[in-house]
Amino acid sequence: MLANIWLIGPAVVAIVILMVIPLSMMAWISIQARSYGGGVHWGELTGDAWLRFVFERNLDDSLSWSFNYLSIILRSFWLSALTTVISLIVGFPTAFFMATRPLRWRTLLVFMVTLPFWTNLLVRNYAWILILRDHGTINGLLMSLGVIDRPLPLLHNEFAVAVGLVYSFLPFMVLPIYSSLEKIDLRLVEAAFDLYSGRWRALRHVILPLAKPGIIAGCILVFIPALGSYVTPELLGGGKTLMIGNLIGHQFGAARNWPFGAALGLFLLALVLIAMTAYALRTRRSGGTQ
């Protein structure tokens, strides 16, 4: 076995080049002093970037509390959690509907769910701008019907970002739930009916527990990319509703603060890893529900 150890060489090389080196660079950059023209002063070590999460440096070099960045991070969590919950509420019934159709319909429905992916993410978000803006589809329709006389503030706020995120990530919720629901033997539902459980209790006691792996996978697949999303808050949030992704982009761009950008990137990565590890440990301890 040891003689063939070189077979893992390509994987090791790929991991080192694509993960270990870039991540180490990020970690290293995050503890360098910033250069105001962009980039860093190499070798000048400082914890400034990490302090920026909750402090701001005054002109006299003293530190004072500042929660501007923390509020963006919290908003990211809030919006991602909201996106996940709405996707679940919308996605579960959708997946259930799909999984209970005759086989020839299911293939078509799965195709339709994945259809938005054929269009570029930017185009899809611009489409939402057209729908949500002051004289867009919704406001225009409501005003011409006389329901409202001034446009509803639908664009450039958290609502718009949430709508865009749900729209973008809904398929990631629907597909894993669909695949776990599809595997459920419908005779189990009959057995539940036979044993005196009505529709809701059959859903709660039989279908939901059996669909749990799909629901968890769907939540992870929606929450994590939503947390790091960039395009949607940029376009639909109108620069006012920033999320971590925009903040990181901003630090490497206009703000020219690479160390802080690197620190934010690592922070996001660490949060995701902690969440995933906690989940993995939990499922292993409970013996897995598969």
Add this chain to the structure above:
Amino acid sequence: MPEPGAEATRPSKNAIELRNVGKSFGAGANAFFALKDVSANIGENEFFTLLGPSGCGKTTLLRCIAGFEEPTRGEILLYDQDIASLPPYRRPVNTVFQSYALFPHMTVGENVGFGLQMLNRPRDEIASTVNEMLRLVQMEELRDRRTSEISGGQQQRVALARALAPKPKVLLLDEPLSALDLKLRKEMQVELKRLQTETGITFIFVTHDQEEALTMSDRVAVMNKGDILQIGSPREIYNQPKHRFVADFIGDINFLDAIVTECGVTCQAEIVDVGMVEFLREGEIAVGQHITLAIRPERITLSAQARHPCRIENIVYHGTDTIYHLRLPNDDRMLARSQNSEGHAPAWQTGDDIGWAAAPDALAVIADNPS
């Protein structure tokens, strides 16, 4: 059609009454009639079997009683109450599914307790009933196992315990033994009969296995193409089949076409080129009528001196008995079975000309014409 076999002994009280139950799928010219016009009374504490080939409607009928299908017409009465429109979770009737349908995310004990949990029974009552049921099916020590960790036979027992735990008024069993191997199946046949006697619950058992039906049931209903052809005790079904299909479906049988020549208390009929046979009168029979008589192979007596001649075409040894393939003078074939008793084997060989005879009560008159 009058209900055949109504004279069979059965309890006076009806657990289930089926009145002209019909079920069709689809509509118009494409409609498929899974059940045409089924009527039957199933007595309290009875072990009642629906027997028939696949596609005969027996499972559809069971699903109508369980509530998974709604009959397109007719009434289903459970202790005189019409349940045809009630959903399955409002019927005090439980099912043992062919695939068992155990909940894979629950333990054995949780599966058995599920029905009681859904009925909102107190926790301690559920626990004690679960233990009682598991003891009944001899599965106590596996209570905390997952259902994926036990064998097919054990799953079968859990499915039984789960369906019995809520103490249903009627237990429905949909070919529950078909997935088991032969030895286990025989064991479970005995076990099922014991459970039925011990619990005193009415069992409605669906099977396509005629032996299973004959060994366990108090009464059997033979079904074909959405109709019940005959209802009767296993003995009646076996010895006095009223239909060619019933006779043919259950075991081997010989059909003889004959013309009635005389009819008194017993009747005489002539089988062309074979001779006269005597049989017991059954229903309306007129002299000169063409009838079909059925006789089981084991009811045929063979001897060198017997009345009707025949020629042995083949002899097949089966251990407990020997099957003789016979050719009659009218060129019909006939099967005869004789038990092998020690030191008593006739030294006949293929090609020998011997004779056969049949007692009058061995011949059953088949009502319908051969199709």
